Amino acid sequence: MERIRELLNTSYAHKRGYTGKGITVAVMDTGLFLHKDLRGRVKGFYDVLGNETECYDDNGHGTHVAGIIGSDGCASRGEYMGMAPGCGILPIKVLDRRGGGNTRQVKKAIRWMLEHKDEYNIRILNISVGMLKSAREEEQVELIKLVEEVWDAGIVVVAAAGNNGPAGNSVTIPGICRTIITVGSSDDDNRQTQGQGLRRGYSGRGPTDSCVIKPEILAPGTKITSCDVHNDGYTTKSGTSMATPVVSGAIALLLSKYPQMSPKDVKLRLYQTANRSCDRKEQHVWGCLDLVRLMH
Template structure:
């Protein structure tokens, strides 16, 4: 995470005193555990898979995502392992478990989670939703449309929806649902050509690529996603994972810092700001996207 924070120029935000404080981020994933870096800021957990009560994550993916978003890194600092602080270390988290121990889920689980978010969004002041989940390519058209319509309802309700582009690249038209939505922010990995551990089935250029069937540029924005160290589900430390799943919360956390500074910004204004202030631009790095998220540009006022 130290590398990631440097890569996206996040230190400027921290020097300004920004930390994601008072910003609530919802996460649709495999769940969450009360890791020491997270436990004091998990305000709600809801299980749509088994309807269990109490925090748990039988896969580990969701806890890793949460650490990238909002881990405070205290365990790593105390154990002198480095500083694995997430992007918005004081943000509040809502965990919605929609995937099981194997990382599988159903469209119905996700639709129920969306409806639940719409009901509670004002009560918990939810501003951002991170979806590091994508439909399989062979999912039915009806299911795909239902999920796309659902996430766009959240966007229209004032929640910035951030989705991973998926790991089916580098060929075109490989962005997964719901990342193909015209409205939401879709994130790819900017470092997907670096050396990647193949045990997860990832290869060079894994980040999903557009254009979509509607000829939209996707993903819009890139962030580091390869070999990211974040919270472990066993609560005793950290683990390494790679994929656009890891890049998405880097952008969600960056948006949390911007939202703390400008709580009145709408999803549309935030997306425009991401477009205007990405750097380097896609054309400079040979990618069909807006560019790489740059936190200093994102939050700096006036000329940047």
């Protein structure tokens, strides 16, 4: 995360007092290990699978994602601080230890989240998971409808583009949803992908079947070190699952400065401030995340 913070110049926001404080990010994933870097800012826990009330993560993916968003880095003396170290985190476990889940579980989780959004001041939903387009059409339609409902309720939905690139029309669901913000990796074609189990150009690419530009925005996603589930340690992962919380964290910083912004306002701001010279013209995206311009 130190590399990502330097690349995006997150200190620009932090030094001005914008750390995401007062903003809660819901993380729909594999759960959460109560890492030292996150304790005190975890607002609750909802477990669709096992109905457990205490935080746990039997996979590690959700903890890593949450750390990218909001780790305060105290266990690493700041080295692995996340994007928005003052934000609140609300983990929602919808995936099992293998990372599997289903639409019924997601539907239950979203219904619960909408019922409690005001209680926890949920402003952002991070979805670093996706459904392949080979899934049943009715499931695809239902999942897209659900995330649109979250967006319409005033919550910014940020979803991963998936790791099925570089072919076109390879964005996973719900990332193909026209309304929400979909994130791809800006560094998926460099040598860092070697040894990560990902092909060069792994980031899902559009356009979608409806000729919608997806993903809209790119952020670093390759070889990011963040919170692990073992002994308050850290681990390194790659993928659009990691790029997505980089953008969610940036939005938490933005909303801590401009709390009145609606999801539509946030998406427009990302469009207006994207770095269009980041050498990704072949992907037909808006551009790469430019945090300094975003925060102006």
